[in-house]
Amino acid sequence: MVSILPIQITDIQGDGFHLMVEVKVKRKKLRLLIDSGASRTVFDETQLKHHFKDIELFALDRLSTGLGTSTLQGNYTVLSPITLGNHKIGNYKAVVLDLQHVNESYHQIEVQKIDGVLGSDLLKQLNAVINYGNATLTLTT
Secondary structure, three states, X not given: OEEEEEEEEEEOOOOOEEEEEEXXXXXXXXXXXXOOOOOOOEEEHHHHHXXXXXXXXXXXXXXXXXXXXEEEOOEXXXXXXXXXXXXXXXXXXXXEEOOHHHXXXXXXXXXOOOOEEEOHHHHHHOXXXXXXXXXXXXXXX
């Protein structure tokens, strides 16, 4: 199966680019930053609570690193389904972190906030190929 998703290539003040993609979680459209250097896909706690009032969070047994900080206390939740084009992922154990500092930085440079980060766990699982010329993310399984 092949899915080709459009990506938004966002200029970060003339100093590089961030790639954004729209996915669906429980039929709700969410905006994720594509980050092949992120080991896991993570979702912003504030945004998840805003979109899903009944969401249950469970404490992670270890601290998370990255995303501009040395360590973050994180949670997880089980999301089902996560839909990326034609691909549906059921019962995904998603890391949930406070990404407020990321969204505050985006706000300062007038970039739309994100709901999370699409990391290498799902990118690898779905054999992702980023095409900058066509501004697409191709997924195959």
